[in-house]
Amino acid sequence: MYRTDLARIHHEGFGGFARRAAPGLLAILRTSNIRPGSLVVDLGCGSGIWPARLDLAGYRAIGIDQSRAFVRLARTVAPRCQLRVGSVHRVALPRCQAVTALGEVLSYLPAPLFGATFRRVARALTPGGVFVFDIMIGQPHPANYRNWIASGRWAVGVAVRENPARTRLVRQIDTFWREGRGYRRRREIHRLRLANPRDVRAGLRATGFRCRTVTGYGRYPLAPGRLGFVAIKRA
Numbered sequence: 001m002y003r004t005d006l007a008r009i010h011h012e013g014f015g016g017f018a019r020r021a022a023p024g025l026l027a028i029l030r031t032s033n034i035r036p037g038s039l040v041v042d043l044g045c046g047s048g049i050w051p052a053r054l055d056l057a058g059y060r061a062i063g064i065d066q067s068r069a070f071v072r073l074a075r076t077v078a079p080r081c082q083l084r085v086g087s088v089h090r091v092a093l094p095r096c097q098a099v100t101a102l103g104e105v106l107s108y109l110p111a112p113l114f115g116a117t118f119r120r121v122a123r124a125l126t127p128g129g130v131f132v133f134d135i136m137i138g139q140p141h142p143a144n145y146r147n148w149i150a151s152g153r154w155a156v157g158v159a160v161r162e163n164p165a166r167t168r169l170v171r172q173i174d175t176f177w178r179e180g181r182g183y184r185r186r187r188e189i190h191r192l193r194l195a196n197p198r199d200v201r202a203g204l205r206a207t208g209f210r211c212r213t214v215t216g217y218g219r220y221p222l223a224p225g226r227l228g229f230v231a232i233k234r235a
């Protein structure tokens with residue numbers, strides 16, 4: 001997932017999510033008493049836009065992503081941050097004051113790994129630490145659509161299909177990257193899980209968090225079918 005072409009396209013065409021969410025996320029950290037100098041681990045850091053903003057705001061940031069192409073890119077976007085290739089459910093998490101997983105990262109995990117990830121994050125966080133993430137919860141009707149976006153040197157087409165039970169979503173992503181006179185074509189299939197917010201809340205409470213949900217980060221609203229969680233580790 002997120003091989004070279006899609007990683008670059010995501011950074012150029014979809015990096016606006018992390019940029020626009022950053023002020024609201026920084027406000028969540030401040031109001032949760034997570035001060036500059038604290039360590040924030042960003043799971044599924046993508047091209048490193050959010051870790052770079054954390055660094056700029058005086059936080060220490062570690063970014064982790066399963067995509068080598070994204071981590072390569074992140075090293076140029078956030079050169080002062082620690083960036084690692086690793087999977088959310090396998091990588092060792094250091095003791096830290098905040099963990100973030102933004103842009104549907106946890107929706108890529110199969111159901112059994114969801115609770116396990118909450119437990120690992122709870123173990124890593126200091127008491128009062130905050131875990132901020134957003135996930136896909138689906139919309140009133142199963143999504144079934146195609147879309148495409150083009151820029152100067154690339155184009156991307158996405159076909160989205162949800163199962164009727166609205167528990168799973170598959171994205172077929174075709175990227176076209178200009179190469180000489182033609183375009184290099186690559187295809188990725190992304191399988192995501194649509195969560196039930198009640199289950200997520202219950203999972204967080206069971207692992208020692210109190211939580212609230214948000215429909216955006218500050219003034220930046222999450223896209224339809226997404227829900228954010230701000231979970232504080234109980235002392």
Ligand SMILES: C[S@@+](CC[C@H](N)C(=O)[O-])C[C@H]1O[C@@H](n2cnc3c(N)ncnc32)[C@H](O)[C@@H]1O
Pocket residue numbers: 001002014015017018043044045046047049064065066067070086087088089101102103104105108109
């Ligand atoms: C939609 S992108 C969001 C990237 C970034 N957080 C942002 O907001 O721009 C989802 C990210 O989750 C990462 N991801 C998915 N499953 C993962 C896993 N098991 N471990 C680490 N990263 C994962 C992908 O590689 C990708 O970078």
